[in-house]
Amino acid sequence: MANDTNKFQAIISHCKEYGFIFPSSEIYDGLSAVYDYGQNGSELKKNIRDYWWKWMTQLQEENIVGIDAAIFMHPTTWKASGHVDNFSDPMIDNKDSKKRYRVDHLIEAFADTLPEAEKEALLAEMEALLKTEDFAGLKSLIEARKMKCSVSGTANWTDVRQFNLMFKTEFGAVSGEADDNMVYLRPETAQGIFVNFLNVQKSGRMKIPFGIAQIGKAFRNEIVARQFIFRMREFEQMEMQFFIRPGTQKEWYEYWKNARMQWHLSLGIPAEKYKFHDHAKLAHYADAACDIEYNFPIGFKEVEGIHSRTDFDLRNHQEYSKKKMQYFDAELGPDGKPYGNYIPYVIETSIGLDRTVMMVLSEAYEEQDLGTPEKPDSRVVLRFPPKLAPVKLGILPLMKKDGLPEIARELLAECRASFRCFYEEKDAIGKRYRRQDAIGTPFCVTIDHQTKEDRTVTIRYRDSMEQERIPLDQVKNLIAKAID
């Protein structure tokens, strides 16, 4: 597995130096696992976000619509989704080996060494304690049975502590009595789609199969916060939940696996940089799941997940809310009768926007040695697809006199309404080209003395570094076409 830590570090440095990504609150020594997007990073991120949105809601299917649900949701949402129960695992540390265990894993492993009847009794006891969140009880259970750490072999344990996946905050202007006002910041955007399933289906007269897409922030406390924007406490997801007739989930799962891979390939990234990773151990809501992994400089890592979520979410929301999450399918089945009422099944595609930014950066970043025997030379270039580049066109008068800046500024005025341009008249032309390479600008146009005579300019291409002469009045069209 490729694991190029140096390249990864170089990309992080480059991101900071050229205004893509900064550590959060850096002047106060930073905030762990939180990052800010700078002037170029925010453009890059926005372009990726826009491309995904357009692909989902316009290009791929005619039956996908978008929503923008709030980050705050009713607390019961997270009971129904399983987040409250499934992602608040109590943990315990061995003081000698410093090894950390999930309490349930530790006890289950111990139970496996016991005779069947004893094992069942122990597990039942554990379940009861977990359910009532009796941490002291769990600890005494572990100590009474003298469960040992496999590393140190001792039973010298810390107290049982809770792992908080979700961020809590207070709802309401007045600081109140604890839990009544407590809400969570959503740990995933999907639930905003599920709770609005009926709203969208009815108001949009949507017919199954159809999809609801959403892009938004989500928040999770990670145990280890590292690996740059790959693992952040505040991050952005691009999710689409596709509602289908029960029994068709296999074919739709395959359809979306394939469709999403096509999207990835459309970024110009070669197929061998991707692989599917099927989940052997499925999450509590899924009957099939896989990840699309990209070969980052630190190895293959998950960028997108595709999950067959069954009717788990809608069924649970129906149970907790007492509202029917059903769809009436009037289409006639093989027996000549309508399919009738059912809770739809769901195929989810969920891609991390920040991870996609990281992926696009990793793919684009290149250090090139352009040296000749006479003269060493190198450049750092970000070879973004033009449609994703933060700046599309560099406009550079060769000299800042003889009327060249005036012509250049006319071109700038013409183009800047259509796409982002960068105007610069300082320094040698080569240096200006290299600066544009470093932020991934795909095209530069240079205005020189010949421009005054025949209204042509030099266009210089980022990737090949080749130049050609084109009419000044074709610049805007050429760029607009290239970034479409």
Place this chain on the structure above:
RNA sequence: GCGGAAGUAGCUCAAUUGGUAGAGCGAUAGCCUUCCAAGCUAUAGGUUGCGAGUUCGAGACUCGUCUUCCGCUCCA
């Protein structure tokens, strides 16, 4: 959270056994006028992460603290 390493200008690094912080690149302004970085001149940038202690004197030594990196632990 634990263990290890490291924090000096925007970046990369220097500073003899403790003697009062410097270079290259970059940036800014000007010169030059040149189609692929490193031509010339000038300028700006540091309470050496922060706080204490030892000392006549600390970037350097001691303690604490914060942050980052590497490894372990966990991850829908």
